[in-house]
Amino acid sequence: MNSLSKNLTLFRVFFSISAVALGGGLTMLPIMSKEFVEKRGWLSDNDMLDTVAVMQSLPGIISINMAVLIGYRVAGITGALFSALGVILPPFVAIILLAMFLTKLDDNETISHIFLGVRAAVAAMILLSAIKLAKQALKNRLAEAIAIFGFIAMVFFEMNAILLVVIGALVGLSAAYLPLLFKSSETEEPPAK
Amino acid sequence: MKILLLYSLFAKISLFTFGGGYAMIPLFQDELVTKGQFLNEAEFANMVALAQVTPGPIGLNAATFIGYSQAGFLGSLAATLGLATPSFLLTMLAAIFLHKFKESALMKNLLSGIRPAVVGLIAAAVVFFANTSVFSAPLNSLWTQGRQFGLCWQGVLIFVLTLFLQKKLKVNMFGILFLSALLGWLLFLV
Structure with a gap:
């Protein structure tokens, strides 16, 4: 397979994933391993694991990073x-078309009630993903404290x-390097008993 | 000028978003509603809700929407490219130095603090959406004017139903959002 057709395939696969993926990000993962690992054999399972590990530590849009x-x-x-263009294009075109027709979103009472309903559902969805994330990320007291501090600081x-x-x-x-600092100073002058 | 401003604003937001999607919402809110005053709270919440309903990554959807509302097509383009630029450049670097990056202790330690902060951010995004749906007044008004605070029963019902449908019955997002829109309309007719 020459490189142009490889590039076009990448574009096409990412375009279609982005066009259908609700929520984006990690929801794209299973489709990608099917396309690239199982179907085409371009990547190994380990490549996918590497990708996930690195992607989660980079800032920005998860699907673009991926x-x-x-x-x-x-x-x-x-x-x-x-690949990046493939991800960006579908939402870009779709949203521009939508935005051309929907310039005012709060025009009447019915629409604002419909949006209230959607906002309540979105709140619940985000809560579920926050809980899931908290289980992964809050592994010690310090992490819990940062999260609680962040929540209170943001909301109140x-x-x-x-x-x-x-x-x-x-x-x-600081949590990683300060203890080292103290340790090295302890060896120089041991604390008085 | 506005185009450049939009580009740099979204690039800045992207640079500080770890964990994607939902984690981006509070940053959008800070920069666009509180500081930039491009949108008011209700307009912003509706745009994010709409970005959620439409397919594609929620951050890109919201940026395209907000960009369009501020400066038409070029505004959309600037916002989308702004959001994509840090993502693209940094990931490119990481891809080239993949193995060094993966084992970097510095990165690990940085993330050990950033991840929990992002959990806090996402939890705050729940309150942001609940403020204009589940609660009758923003939660932080409990502080200043506790008497005005209350619950909106329609919002509470949809919130609880969504938790149940998604967690227990694994109903997909499209179905839930459609149902919540329908209920939003019907429950207020009661």
Whole structure:
């Protein structure tokens, strides 16, 4: 298979996944391993595991990150570009078409009631994914404390979300490196008994 | 000018979003509603709800929508590209240095603090949506004017039903969103 047709296949597969994937991100994973591992044999199961591990530690849009990692693995930089374009295009076109017709969303009472219903359902969906994530991410007291602090700061004190992420990163770093610092100073001058 | 502003705003949001989708909502809210005042709370909540109903990654959908509402087609393009740029560049770097990146202790330690912060962020996004559906007034108004705070029974019903349908019966998202829209309409006729 030459590289252009590989690139086009990447584009086509990511385009169709993005066009149907509700919620995006990790929901795309099973379809991708079917397409790239089982059907085409372009990647191994380990490649997929690597992709997931790296993708979750990068900022940005999960599905773009995933497309770039897989596209690059399959066909280098052009592969990454074609894959990313495949992910971006369907929602872009669909939403622009929708937005052209829906400029005002709150026009009448019925529509605002319908949206109230959807917002209540979205709140419940996000709660479920927050619980799932909490089970994975909150493995010690410190992690629990960061999450609770973040929640309270956001909801009651209108803390900036970016600031919260930065604070989390700093706490993570201090928890890992500060003990080392203290350890090395302890060996120099042992604490008085 | 607005186009550039949209591009840089969404690039900034993308750079600080870990965990995708839902984790992005509070960042959108901060930058676009609270600070930028591009949208009010209700408009923003509706756009996110709509981004949820339409296929495709929720962050991209919301960016395209918000970009369009601010500056038409070019606004959409700027917002989408802004969101995609950090994602693309950083992931490219990670793909090239995959093995070094995967085993980097620095990255691991950074993430050990960022992940729990993101859990807090996502939990806060629940309250954001509940504020205009399940609760009759924003939760943080309990603080200042506790008497106004209450529940909206229609919202509570849809919220609880969704938890049940998704968790116990594994109903798919399309079905749930359609049902919730229908119930939103019907319950208020009662």
